[in-house]
Amino acid sequence: MTRRVTITDVARAADVSVSTVSKVINGRYGVAQSTSTRVQQVIQELGYESSLVARSLRSHRTHVIGILVAEFEPFSTEILKGAAAAVSDAGYELLAYTGATVSGGAGWERRYLSRLSGTLIDGAVLVTPSVVDVDAQIPVVAVDPHTGPSGFPTVDSDNLTGARLATEHLIGLGHRRIAFLAGRPDLESSHLRETGYRDALAAAGLPVDESLIRVGDYRSEAARAPMSELLGLADRPTAVFAANDISAIAAMEVARAAGLRVPEDLSVVGFDDVPEAAGATPPLTTVRQPIQRLGAEAVTLLLALLNGDRPATTHVRLDTTLVRRGSTAQPG
Known part of the structure; x- marks a missing residue:
């Protein structure tokens, strides 16, 4: 087993006292610049790491x-x-x-x-x-x-505006039956994204069909069942706005399993623009927030x-x- 490097080892190698090494580690005054530089070089060479707990006890801060x-x-x-x-x-x-x-x-x-x-x-x-x-x-x-x-x-992020942009994009393409897969009910972002969805429909003179709103909970597995329910409606949606990308990607997978093509049979928009969005099949249209x-x-x-x-x-x-x-x- 490799022995852990101690502060005494650093002091001996740098030819200084333990108290001098301690001052360098904790950024205290009273050490010449040349000595401080030598101690820091030895610390790097030996791979010495001071204890976070010990540092916190001395300074009341752990950084x-x-x-x-x-x-x-x-x-x-x-x-x-x-x-x-x-x-x-x-x-x-x-x-x-x-x-x-x-x-x-x-x-x-x-x-x-x-x-x-x-x-x-x-x-x-x-x-x-x-x-x-x-x-x-x-x-x-x-x-x-x-x-x-x-x-x-x-x-x-500006969740309200982002949700409006997503819904307006689908409306602009000609969609009228637009579903919404909501996020975690306890998060403000989910409420704002649903509000943005509703506001965009209202601004376009489109009614809000409550049967097209389901909770996806921001999780892939949680989004699959409500997505299947949406696709099983007699008058199914032609587009889905999912409250995050992970739910949107799950929605596309459910649609493909049901024999639907994306975007020919169903358009899908997500929210976040995580790296997985650009790599999805097809690449996911989404609302980018600077995560x-x-x-x-x-x-x-x-x-x-x-x-x-x-x-x-x-x-x-x-x-x-x-x-x-x-x-x-x-x-x-």
Whole structure:
């Protein structure tokens, strides 16, 4: 077994005292630049890593941000990429946690934040949180917030406008029977996307047929049964707007299994523009939200709170745009 490099090993190799190495690691004054450079070189050469817990006990800060996601699916993975880049630029480290599938159900964030706060992380980003009543004792920022009044600083996209663009695109192609596969009922994004869908129909003078609205829950498996129900209607839809790309891709797969062609027999629009959208068969028309930037903006907002700054706003909303690909066409 390889022996772990200690701070004493670094001090001996750099020919300095342990206290000098400690000052360099913690960024304290009183060390000559040439000595600091030599110590840092030895640290890199030996691969020394100081204990996060020990550092937190000394400074009451770990310089680590936690990001909590329900599961590592395409949307949260893109969020993580953006957050990781922003954290690295700021000299922090990022620890990602997932616990919904293990801990079970709503409220898993409470348990994780209780364990992590104060010793392992300085602040946290919650991605699509399942609850609003979280007493974290540390700064928290939510991405794609819950419907309730949590009081958290939040980062999201313009879901309302994006949903309008998606529905208007289908209306412009000539579709009149347009179904909607809604997202998670507890998330504000899902409500806004349904509102945008309804608003676009109303603006075009089209009635809202409640039988064409089903819940897909933002998950592939959850979207399949309601999609089959929609296709089984006597007067089935000629187009479907799914509240996220994963549901939209599932909808296309269900349509193909039912013997329908996309887009000749059924047009499909998604929301998010995750990498899987462009690689779908056919490539998915979707509403693009800057997902990686959502993660980066959440970290930027959290760092401002950690530094004691007063951000200009505690609610960051990013623009959305329609991306036309091969999954939509005029009704046959």
